Amino acid sequence: MVRLKVGRFEVFLLEDGRFWLDGGxxxxxVPKAIWSKKTESDEQNRIPLVIRxxxxxxxxxxVLVETGLDTKPGEKHRxxxxxxxxxxxxxxxxxxxLGPEAIDLVINTHLHFDHAGLNAVAGEEGLRPLxxxxxxxxxxxEFYEATHPHERNRASYLPENVEPVAEAxxxxxxxxxxxxxxxLRLVPLPGHTLGQQGVELVSEGARLVYTxxxxxxxxxxxxxYIMAYDLYPVTTLETRKRHYPRxxxxxxxxxxxxxxxxxxxxxxxxxxxxxxx
Numbered sequence: 001m002v003r004l005k006v007g008r009f010e011v012f013l014l015e016d017g018r019f020w021l022d023g024g025x026x027x028x029x030v031p032k033a034i035w036s037k038k039t040e041s042d043e044q045n046r047i048p049l050v051i052r053x054x055x056x057x058x059x060x061x062x063v064l065v066e067t068g069l070d071t072k073p074g075e076k077h078r079x080x081x082x083x084x085x086x087x088x089x090x091x092x093x094x095x096x097x098l099g100p101e102a103i104d105l106v107i108n109t110h111l112h113f114d115h116a117g118l119n120a121v122a123g124e125e126g127l128r129p130l131x132x133x134x135x136x137x138x139x140x141x142e143f144y145e146a147t148h149p150h151e152r153n154r155a156s157y158l159p160e161n162v163e164p165v166a167e168a169x170x171x172x173x174x175x176x177x178x179x180x181x182x183x184l185r186l187v188p189l190p191g192h193t194l195g196q197q198g199v200e201l202v203s204e205g206a207r208l209v210y211t212x213x214x215x216x217x218x219x220x221x222x223x224x225y226i227m228a229y230d231l232y233p234v235t236t237l238e239t240r241k242r243h244y245p246r247x248x249x250x251x252x253x254x255x256x257x258x259x260x261x262x263x264x265x266x267x268x269x270x271x272x273x274x275x276x277x
Contacts, residue, residue: 001092002263006253007183007203010057012096013255013263016068017086019114020046025228026216038219046082049217049258051114053089054199054210055096058181062098063105065199065210066257067130070117072160089118103131105180108138109189109212110196111146112156115257120164127164136165137180139188140173142195153193153231189214189243191236192229200252208253208264214239217259218276221267244274 002013023045027035032045039047054065068089071078078086093099108116119136120127129136146157147166165171174197178186183203189196192213199210213229214236215221223240226233247254248268254276255264265276 001095004208004253004264005206006201006208007206008058009183009201009203009208011201011208012055012057012092014053014055014089014092016051016053016066016089016092016118018048018050018084018260019069019086020044020048020082023047027220028224028226028228028230028233030225035219035225039217042082044082048260050260051117052255052257052259052263054255055093056184056201058184061104061181062102063107063181063184064103064131064134065107066109066115067106067118070113070158070161072117072122073113073158086117100131101133103134106131106134106136107180107186107197107199108136108142109198109210109257110142110193111138111162112193112213113158113161115212116161119161127160129165129168129170131170132168134170135172136170137172137174137186139186139195139197140175142193142197143171143173145193145195156229187243189239191232191234191239192227193231194235206253207250208255209243209247210255210257212257214243215254215256217256218254218262218265219259220256221274221276223274240274245269 004011023041041047051069056063069086071086121130146162149157185200187198189198198212201208226236230236
């Protein structure tokens with residue numbers, strides 16, 4: 001757990017679990033001869049990743065960005081993605097003296113299984129939302145994509161992470177940019193999905209952005225380093241070009257969801273393109 005202070009916000013960078021995804025898919029058109037200098041890979045060509053939910057305290061309110069890695073699909077799912085140490089989110093919350101009922105807002109940057117995996121859990125009467133008092137904030141476009149999957153994205157959108165929350169009436173839909181609380185803003189970051197959003201904090205001169213999968217790890221900060229998992233890679237490129245200069249110029253702390261070794265950094269334009277430091 002990493003603790004930060006961003007103006008009046010207390011920020012806790014948690015780690016729900018580790019998993020491994022295909023390196024070729026994670027780096028798209030960038031060949032292994034290049035990306036292998038930035039990360040290790042296993043015998044199946046998979047690279048190590050984490051899922052890093054971000055917990056915010058704003059006065060008396062608790063806000064959770066991402067709910068962690070899903071293991072509900074079972075052992076085959078666990079083997080395919082080499083899921084390790086999943087389910088640590090609840091342990092981290094407990095260490096802070098919090099239970100699921102303490103969370104006031106959940107922000108889903110998007111609804112893929114590695115970001116929304118603990119939106120719902122199994123109970124005695126079936127699946128139920130894990131955070132019963134929270135409003136779950138998601139872009140309306142993202143909810144549409146998750147509930148109307150196609151062959152290209154069906155493996156990432158699992159109904160068990162979406163339907164229980166929808167049936168309980170806990171989703172609150174956002175369209176475009178929105179200020180959720182003073183200093184806490186949701187910002188569309190399309191490309192990985194059309195409905196993906198990031199989270200920006202601006203308070204007392206300090207700034208932080210949670211990038212969602214626009215920037216999955218700092219090894220991906222170069223503009224061409226775009227995942228094959230991105231449904232709209234050229235849109236990802238355009239979104240990076242739009243936001244990177246602002247984040248650099250305004251000195252944002254940058255938090256990525258999947259970097260296994262660097263919880264946060266800053267970015268800048270270097271001689272060879274964008275870099276983290």
